[in-house]
Amino acid sequence: MTSHRLVAVVLLSAVVHGGAFLSSSDHTKKSIVGQRQPPTVEFALRYPYQYDDEVAETEEEPLLYDVSIGVPDGLTGGDCCSEEEECVNVDALRARAGVLRRTILQQQQELQQVERKIICCSRSSTDSASSLNDAVSPAALVRYAVNQTYSTFQASSSVLWRKLQRVQGSVGVHNHKWKGSVGDFCLAQTHSGVRIVDKILHNQTQLLQLVKDPSTPTLVPHVPAILARLDKLEGHMAPILERVLNNQRHLASIEPYLPEILERFDDIEPHLPWILDHIDILAPYTGLLLQHIDELLPYAALDEYENLHGRSSNYYQYALAEQLLPYLEFYVSRLDTVGPHLPLLRPHVPKLLKHNRIAKMSPHIDRLFALGYKDNLGASANMDVLLFWFGWALRVPGLPRLFFAIPGSPRIVTFLANRLPKRFVRGYCSGISCTVDGDYGVQWNKLSKEGAR
Structure with missing residues (x-):
């Protein structure tokens, strides 16, 4: 009898405790279901960009590690979670890191392929290696490096020699x-x-910026040309060290063209502060922009008569460049098409800057100048006339795209530019026209050393 009572007590106790456990588990389950769960590893791998949005809206459990141990090397206090903040799922973070590593690896592989092509295309024609694999063999790389250093030193020495000749002959306003x-x-x-x-x-920061850039040794062959421009470079050394060197990876894009830059440095130096402010955007296109320097420099020159709503001409000096920066890659790839038109478009910059017309015309540049510089100069020379009569059309959504989709639209533009009345636009100057030689555009994009000062 006693044993039966003992069994009954045990069963009753189990039922009571089991009900309490079930109720607490049910409550826990409801609380978990009511909350949004953190993204899984599979979600982060499959949708890496959506993962960021999910994390922003999700409350996570804090990381489980002893804060007394410290943080990994390279992490600052801002990289880790504070005591008040809740950290995201560690597994999801590791998954995201894996996705980023894979992307970086793909970009590095693409960069290596591009650099191999650069080496292959830069080889001397007398090089016996013909395939890309031969071009990047260790012996070929050493041979390429030696030849490249020698040719760079030669070009740099030529810059110094020509500068000394101009100084001796007092050639150019900067040498008087x-x-x-x-x-x-x-x-x-x-x-x-x-x-x-x-x-x-005496400045440890500048010294560190110079030393830690891996491309600094590539400047050694350029020493002669640098010596020729030390007086001009002196005032810009601090921003150059900070923005071009300092492990910013810009020197690799600029260094191959340094002799040409220093050759024309008297023309470039007045605009160097603006260039350094936008070096992140401009550096990759150094070579392409330098080929068209003679056509681009007039856009940075000031016209004493330019004025808009009481603003001085300083407003125009870089206003056009500021509008073009978002489309730099687009225009750089089309400079062979647009280049011959740049000198003719320069007087019309004030009108081009109004109403964000540059952004609205950019998608149709290929069609606008499709006829080439010989048959389509009228549109550039009379751009002010076109904007006076049809500038409103650029403000109608979809209308420019519809017009340039019409076959023969470039010829229509040229015809209207040459035939529309000009007196309403130019007043007493309506009879003035641009005279262009027959060989205009043949040598327009050739970098001339005679143009250096």
Whole structure:
């Protein structure tokens, strides 16, 4: 009898505790269901971009590690979760990191392929290696590096030699101050070089920016050309070290064209502050932009008569460039088409800047200049007339796209530009027209060393 009572008590106790456990589990289940669960690893791998949005809306459990251990190397306090913040799922973070590594690896492989093609295309025609694999063999790489260094040093020395000749002959407005004295010029460059080195050695930040950039050794063959421009470079060393060097990876894009840059540095230097401010965008296109420097420089020159709503001409100096920056890649790839038209379009910059017309015309540039520079110069020379009569059409959504979809639309534009009345636009100057030589455009994009100062 006693044993039966004992069994009954045990069963009753189990029922009571089991009900309490079930009720608590049910409550826990409801609370879990009511909350949005963190993304799984599979979700992060399959939808890496949606994962960021999911994490922003999800409350996660904090990371389980002892904060006294510290954080991994390279992480700052801002990279880790504070005590008040809740961290995201570690597994999801690792999954996202894997996706990023895979993307970076693909980009690195593409970069290696492009660099191999650069080496292959830069080889001397006398090189016996003909295939791409031969071009990147260790022996070929060493041979390429030696030849490249020698040719770079030659080009750099030529820049210095031509500069000394211009100083001796007082050729160019920037060389008149030396009065033909090469000795005074060399002494001034020496003083500038000493001041530059002294500032760098006494500024640990600048010294670190110079040392930690892996591309700094590539500047050694350019020393002769750099020596020719030390007086001009002195005032820009701090931003150059910070934005071009400093492990910013821009020097690799700029270094192959450094002799040409230093050759034309008298023309480039006044605009260097603006260039350095936008170096992240401009650096990859250094070579293509440098080929068209003579056509692009007039757009940075000031016209004393330009004025808009009381603003000085400084407003125009880089206003067009600022509007073109978002479309830089688009225009750089089409400079062979647009280039011959740039000098003719320069007087019409004030009208092109109004109502964001640059952005609205950019998608149709290929069609607008489809006839080439010989048959379509009228549209460029009379752009102010076209904008006066049809500028409103650019503000109608879809109308420019519809017009340029019509076959023969470039010829229609040229016809209207040459035939529309000009007196309403130019007043007493309506009879003025541009005279273009028959060979215009043949040598327009050839970088001329004679143009250097």
